[in-house]
Amino acid sequence: MTEYKLAATAAMGLEGIVADEVKALGFDTVTENGKVYFSGGPEAIAKTNMWLRTADRIRVIVGEFKATTFDELFEKTKALPWEQFLPVDAAFPVAGKSVKSILFSVPDCQAIVKKAIAERLKTAYGRIGFLDETGPLFKLEISILKDKATLTIDSSGAGLHKRGYRVGQGDAPLKETLAAALVKLTKWNPDRPFADPFCGSGTIPIEAAMLGQNLAPGYNREFVSEQWPWIAESVWDRVREEVEDVADYDRKLMITGSDWDPAMIRVAEKNAAEAGFLDIIEWKTCDVKDLRLEGQNGVLVGNPPYGERLGEREEAEEITATLGRLMESYPSWSTYMLSSLDNFETLYGKRATKKRKLFNGFIRTDFYQYWGKRS
Template identity: 65%
Template sequence: MTTYDLIATSAMGLEALVAKEVRDLGYECSVENGRISYKGDKKAIARSNMWLRTADRVKIKVGEFKATSFDELFEKTKALPWENFLPVNAEFPVSGKSVKSKLYSVPDCQAIVKKAIVERISKHYKKTSWLEENGALFKLEVAIHKDVALLTIDTSGSGLHRRGYRVDQGEAPLKETLAAALVMLTNWTPDRPFVDPFCGSGTIPIEAALIGQNIAPGFNREFVSESWDWMEAEIWDDVRNEAESLANYDQPLDITGTDIDHRMVKIAEENAFEAGLGDLVKFKQMQISDFTTFKEYGVIVGNPPYGERLGDKPAVEKMYQQMGQALIPYDTWSVYMLTSHEGFEECYGKKATKKRKLFNGFIRTDYYQYWGKRPPRANKE
């Protein structure tokens, strides 16, 4: 059985969460900035793509080496066993990036890596003419950091945040992977009420429902590695069957998304329907200041407006204040808010129990966590 060096890439601040997911799948891993490295077979490639909720992509590491000259980059790339991955007619574009390295010209690095691979596989397949590249797609990357080149093949295709349920979205949609992370960083369990008062296109409530019923995030999409001849169809069939058998469709859920904009509520409903969760997640038009509930021990997760534009700041600060007035009285509820506004706690009227630095795209944000009272322990007979 062939074992591959795999890398799950991650947004900054989510590495520990991705690593936990990888370990939960049964693979030991090591963690660096933005990448979680582990070993696995073909099935591990498929299972990782199917199940990782918070990773960006799953890649195969073909090689990693020091390269300070173009000759060195060429020879060391050519020495790697590319024929183990690429068929004779593979389409293999090479993307690239270079940070703090002597080889800083990315187009040159891409061209050299491409040329080295062409030479290697032409020799292996005894091809004297041009490689046709009319077969399956293999997206290669050369990433050079501090003179160390990392060569990878992407197994995911579209980023893993593309779950396949988003029919429409608002102006600044939250990535599905970050939305899932926001839910997973709370103390929510599927038997407790869950509310997102700034639901926008519904991403956070939908991700909560997928987590609540243990539905694999990759269940309704395809992956580029499904077209590779050495990733047999039976592997994907097995992994999809496993996902189907592990889903708990009978788990009742109490999940609500609200938004001040009725158009976004409509979009959220369409997205939930597309995700197969139309009846499970409730959406309604409402502003945060009108929040009331008789339920207890619920969890509120929100990605409110940040007030990044100067003119928006006073309105956003007033809304944070109203939010605090509406939510603070519910002391059994836990509240989690993501924002880049540094004065959030002051506006909200209460210091957070804990805060965690996260990045929403390129925006540095804090995840403010207010923990409610714990539910009483059930008496054991």
């Protein structure tokens, strides 16, 4: 079986979590900034796309080499075995980026790579003139970092955060992959209560329910590589059958999502219905000061307002202080909050047991963790 060098791309700060997920699927990993490398055949591509909760994309690495001139970029790109990946009618747009490299003009690099691949394919398939590009899509990228060129093919299509259940969202939705990472960082298990007091469109509770019932995050969507001729349809069939085999649909969960805005609760309910969790997650319209938690040894996870906009910081600070006072009444519960407030611990009234730097989009945040006392 042919093996490929693969990379699961990750948001800054999530590489370790992504690596753990890849290892759990049975692959050895090497981690660098923003990437987790591993090797595998077509089934590895299908399986990681289907199961990775916190990765952004799965890329197939076609080649890596040093390039400091356009001639070098052209010839080394052309020397790669593109016919092993792209059929004669492949549509292959080329994206690009260049950082700290002599070849800094991204449009020129894209055009040269496109031309080199076309020349290779025409020779390999005995074609003269233009390639029609009417067949399956192969989204290529030329990335140059410190003069090292890496050519990859995106096997995911839409980013892996696109689970397929989000039919509505608020003004600042949390990415599904980050929401899943927050849940995984709590070490929550489905025997414990779980609550999100700032649920917005419901992403964190839905990701918790998906994890709690061991449901693959890609079960409700398609991937661009499903159209690739060298990944047999039977491979995808096997991976999807496994999703059904291991899903624990009967697992009872104690998950609650609440928000002060009834309009957002309605959006959350629609998203939960699309994901198949409408009757599994309890939704409440509730201000944080009125929150009441049921059960012992629960996990409270949230993405409270940051107060990034003018005039909103005071409100965000008051919410944080209110939350800190509230949780004094629930000593067995563990609290995990993602915030950009630099005075979060002061406002909360307690130093975090642990905190972890993460990025919510381009906003630098900390994930504050307060571990409860088991009752």
